[in-house]
Amino acid sequence: MKEIIELSNKEITINRNEFLKVKGSIDTNLYYIKSGSLRVFVLDDYEEQTIRFGYKENLIVSLDSFLTGKPSDLYIQAIKKTVAKVITKKQIDKYLENEYNRNIWIQILENLVIQQMEREIDILTNSPKERYERVLKRSPQLFQEISNKHIANYLRMSAETLSRLKKS
Numbered sequence: 001m002k003e004i005i006e007l008s009n010k011e012i013t014i015n016r017n018e019f020l021k022v023k024g025s026i027d028t029n030l031y032y033i034k035s036g037s038l039r040v041f042v043l044d045d046y047e048e049q050t051i052r053f054g055y056k057e058n059l060i061v062s063l064d065s066f067l068t069g070k071p072s073d074l075y076i077q078a079i080k081k082t083v084a085k086v087i088t089k090k091q092i093d094k095y096l097e098n099e100y101n102r103n104i105w106i107q108i109l110e111n112l113v114i115q116q117m118e119r120e121i122d123i124l125t126n127s128p129k130e131r132y133e134r135v136l137k138r139s140p141q142l143f144q145e146i147s148n149k150h151i152a153n154y155l156r157m158s159a160e161t162l163s164r165l166k167k168s
Helices: 063-068 089-095 099-125 128-138 148-154 159-167
Strands: 010-014 019-021 029-044 047-055 059-061 075-088
Touching: 010 029, 029 089, 029 148, 047 059, 047 148, 075 089, 089 099, 099 128, 128 159, 148 159
Parallel strands: none
Antiparallel strands: 010 075, 019 075, 029 047, 029 059, 029 075
16 A cells, blocks of 8 residues: 555645535545545435545545546545545556556455445444444544544444443
């Protein structure tokens, strides 16, 4: 991953609550978070549904838009003031001309797919307690970086339920 981060020659700062990407826009950049935190969400009948977080030392991307070059329904918003390195699709494409680099990239994409599948399984099959325990085991840092309000939305439960689960 280090090699991909080193492709970046641009850094941006996104202030708290500011949007990096909004629904209907095309974003073919990959972002490496140096500090702060972001959330990826969709709007469902005026209700926000958080589907992913990014915080220090994570990559974040509107993957559908990145891969297709088409508009996405995703929003990416800063939860805290965030500093991120920007890696463009063009930089990635040039990097992927080398076979060794393609293998690294495939591993990154495979990891993203597995994370997304684990998340879907959590949401579809487990009780709130099981969802909380699985996420805690998988991403303990999440609970240091992200507020309970956003984690509860991500886990599809109320903030009160999450608070109760954290105490038990």
